[in-house]
Amino acid sequence: MKLTASTTKTLKNGVKIPILGLGVYKAPKEETEHIVYTALKQGYRHVDTAQFYGNEREVGLAIARFLKDTPEFTRSDVFYTTKVSPTNHGYEQAKKSILESLEKVKEIGYVDLFLIHNPMAEPEQRLGTWRALQEFYEEGKIKAIGVSNYSIKHLEELLNWKELKVEPMVNQYELNPWLLREDLCAFCESKGIIIEAFSPLTRGFRMKDPLLQKVIEKSYPGKSPAQILIRWSLQKGFIPLPKSSNEQRLRANLESLDFEISDEDMKTLTHENDYFVSNPNFDPIKNCP
Template sequence: MVSVPSIKLNSGHSIPAIALGVYQTPKDVAGSIVTKALDSGYRHIDSAAGYHNEQEVADAIGAWLKLNPSVKREEIFYTTKVWDTDHGYDKTKKQVELSLEKAKAIGYIDLVLVHTPRSNYESRHGTWIALQEAVESGKVKNIGVSNYGIKHIKELLSYPDLKVKPAVDQIELHPWLQQTELVKYLKEQGIEVEAYSPLVQAKKVDNPVVGELQKKYGKSYAQILIAWSLAKGFIPLPKTVTESRLIPNLESADIKLSSEDIKKLDDIPKNDPYASGWDPTIYPLDDEKK
């Protein structure tokens, strides 16, 4: 079984450096793919309230742990997220309670993220206060953000009642979208970087640079891009519902790209970068809307 390294968060907890993402994974598929992923060695599963599969994912983890008593609950890292329609103190408290109820089979949630910054100062602030309280309760171990740009992080860090810094910012990252300034800022603040769409949703499978490296290393398109993400210090979240791709994606942890090859990927022309189709990091703050 592949040994995937862990990264120490600013909270003191550790997070496995590769996750299975379950975005757009149907409810009737989520449980089985999560079970197979855990069998394959995954110890980090990334869900969200907006994915509508929290219950199935958490139940699958809980059932798997019962069948595998040699693996402790603390070895599995489960993430969920609060969507922007649930921003605000009261709404977020309710959403966290709902997510915890769905995660009853595993006892607690390792990481809750603010899914996007799309609301306003008061709502984002209230959401963060509610998440801090969830950490204080012990039912949520870590909190962070997703799709936050530098200005959104700066706003959060300026909250007068800030007690818990975000542990991570989950953003779209791959050689065609490197978000260099944002990544640099996050690292300076001690905030780890999670990379969603690390495979660019397979939109660049014919890229000649990646193809050259596939031949050199004898690896797949996905493995080269996941290896690049790991080499950059990111936590990639490759999504798949195809069981045959689970282990190869995880085996990317064993690939050591040379510095020259990392630079080749770094230097790929940045055309049409957003595989997700949007740039949430530029969502305006309140004073920018006036």
């Protein structure tokens, strides 16, 4: 099947999520609206932000402007994700922050996916945050809910919670050919949890990897390391969320949908014994109690 930026996966509640997203972490606030608008015009249909990024408002404005300027598209054609900040854990604080996030994007009416950004809190606070998300989901103001940076232990804590009404639909965490997290991926798949891959380009640290370069020279001349890494995530069944503020690179990242990596090259690219986290000071999956 030919992949496009509008190709979707289906969450366990039936919501459709595009298979490639644009991440806007560290996108300058004053540039975010232009970056997102440009990406949407190029063909992106999925944008991932967070309270912590400080640019929810700008992403919402970009989506609203795109929909106004291109009336052939409707709100359901663009998927918007945000996340509850680690500083807003706990029922009351999370509820307040979710209301603020909804207000910031009032022009687009609702949030498609709201995640817990990471589990860095006490269990009672984590579960309180989920309680708040459940309530907004049941009211229809959020179309889907999930988590980010959750380990198997954190997922089991949530799935076994006696007050659980809505199971997590997504887990977003760092993945790349040198960071497989096979046990976590298998667990998520067994529970019907869609996997999103942030930092699929290793924040640039592995772009000049000799083996990656060799594979490109042998089989994919003209393709960039970024395109190979994005395509690797797609073929692993993940939803990659590459980020860029450069118009040419935004377009090039979309072109990851236009080719396939052979089974042999996928095996060569996949480093089963590595554990490369692009920010070693931030690995809640491994370090959060």
